[in-house]
Amino acid sequence: MDRIRITGGHKLNGTIPxxxxxxxxxPLMIAGLLTEETLILDNVPRLADVAQLQRILGNHGVDITAQGKRVGDRAYQGQTLHISAAxxxxxxxxxxxxxxxRASFWVIAPLLARMHEARVSLPGGCAIGTRPVDLLIMxxxxxxxxISIDAGYVVAKAPGGLKGNAIDFPKVTVSGTHVALMAATLARGTxxxxxxxxxxxxxxxxxxxNKMGARISGAGTPRIVVEGVDQLHGARHTVLPDRIEAGTYAMAVAMTGGDVQLLGARSELLQSALDVLTQAGVEIAVNGDxxxxxxxxxxxxxxxVSTAPFPGFPTDLQAQLMALMVNAEGSSRITETIFENRFMHVQELARFGARISLDGETATIHGVDRLRGAPVMATDLRASVSLVIAGLAAEGETMVNRVYxxxxxxxxxxxxxxxxGASIQRISD
Known part of the structure; x- marks a missing residue:
């Protein structure tokens, strides 16, 4: 199993795409199931989750071809996927x-909308709380x-197709919104x-x-209206830049010191996180690149800071901010309001010499003068990168295990x- 070795103490200077x-x-890849025609997605990141979803979609008969960067493209341009669910x-x-x-559960929406039936296993994924699918089913x-549950599977049927209706979520849910949005595109009515x-x-x-022929208005606001259509067609779409990756690298620069251009990052996607970094004394400048x-x-x-749904501070940057505040001059408080059990990185950060106390959903971080490198273990996706951030600033060597x-x-x-300029390398056993 791969590990990452870091020797801390190096400032970051340069450009990160x-x-x-x-x-x-x-969800864009899953949306390809809604049409017989080909959906082309540009700027798709090369990630284990993307590869896994390709396998899942392949199981349904979806044909996916991937193209890497073409001659003359910038590095890290991302791959282009041609998704055909004919x-x-x-x-x-x-x-x-x-x-x-977990995200693969969302295939239930396009399968049900287009094929009028789906049988999808209850999901797994990151071990951060229960994250139930009840709102998606609702x-x-x-x-x-x-809908019925049979031997660990959600069995969904709509023999005459889905029908438009009012959906009022009792709490904000990204997963539920994605599922409702995809299902409603082919439902009869509004x-x-x-x-x-x-x-x-x-x-x-x-x-x-909408490029595929859907009639959706209000996306990005608390009320979305979908006028159902009979069918969708192919389209080409470029995936927007990753605000969580941008925020993560911003905190890595803040942790180590230095000066880095985050190429292609869009400030409006993570303004709350940039505001918090500014409060912490980090210089942030938005420019054309x-x-x-x-x-x-x-x-x-x-x-x-308290985490909150967009446009609030993202829960997916909570662990990274906690790592950063370990080096602050004083005590910080971070309250996690989105997911329970999302403080699993605390005990690993303590191995660096961090002083963090927990009281329910609030962590108090008492700043320390320096961190010391240590062997640590990743517990989930965002927690794992917080250990990298701490390792970049720690004295000596850090070994991050379970980097999958x-x-x-x-x-x-x-x-x-x-x-x-970071001293960081992957070690494959």
Whole structure:
């Protein structure tokens, strides 16, 4: 199993290209099931989760071809996927595939909408709380689906097709919004989704669906209106840049010091995180090429933050911010409001010498003067990269184990960091 070795103490200087957003690429790939024609997606990141979803879609008979960067393209341009679901040969998504990645459960929406039936295993994925699928099932039932649970599978049927209806989510859910959006595109009549997730990735998926012939308005706001259409056609769409990757590298620069241009990053996608970094004393400058992040000599100021749905501070940057605040001059407080059990990185950060105390969903981080490298173990995707951030600033050597979590969400992490002066390398046993 691969490990990552880091020797800390090196400032980051240079340019880091930001890849396409994983959290948009996955639902966009699944949306390819909604049409017989070919959906072409550009700027798709090369990630373990993307490869896994390709296998899952292949199980349904979807033909996917991937093209790498062409001559003259910038490095890290991302891959282009041609997704053709002309012949859906199987409407069952088996446990052995779905159990490895939660997002693959979303295939239930396009299969049900287009084929009028689906049998999808209950999901697995990151061990961060229960993350139930009850709101996704509720949304499909509102659209007229008949749903039962049989031997660990969700069995959904809509013999006459789905029917437009009002869907009012009791709490904001990105997964539920994606599922409702995809299912409603082919439903008869109008669907109104209230308390919808406002995340940029939801708006990106809606933009792609509209290119495919869907009639969606209001995506990116709490109310989305979908006028159902009989069928969708092929289209070409470029995946938006990954705001979580951009925020992660911004915090790595803040942690180590230095000056880095985040190429292709879009500030409006992560303004809340940039505001927190500014409060902490980090220099942020938005320019035509993306976002420039710098910290040269100044100490880090402590911050108080609560995670919240977009446009609030993202839960997917909580672990990275906690690693950063370990070096702040004073005490910081971070409250996690989205997922329970998302503080598993705390005990690993303590191995560096971090002083963090937990009280329910709030962590208090008492800043320390220095960290010392240590062997640590990744527990989930975002927690794993917080250990990398700590290792970049720690004295001596850090060994991050179980890095397959990192490969699920960060494209060429060690390559991008080492190009800016980090001492980081992958070790394959």
């Amino acid at each position: 930001i890849s396409g957003a994983k959290n948009a690429a996955l 012949d859906v040969i199987d409407t069952t998504a088996p446990y052995e595939l779905v159990s490895r990645m 949304a499909l039932e509102q659209l007229g689906a008949d 669907t109104v989704i209230d308390n919808a997730a406002c995340e940029p990735e939801v708006a990106d998926v809606a933009a792609c669906l 993306g976002i420039r992040v710098a910290r040269n000599g100044a100490g880090l100021r402590p911050v108080t 979590h990192l490969d699920r969400g960060f494209e060429r992490l060690e390559e991008k960091l080492s190009a800016c």
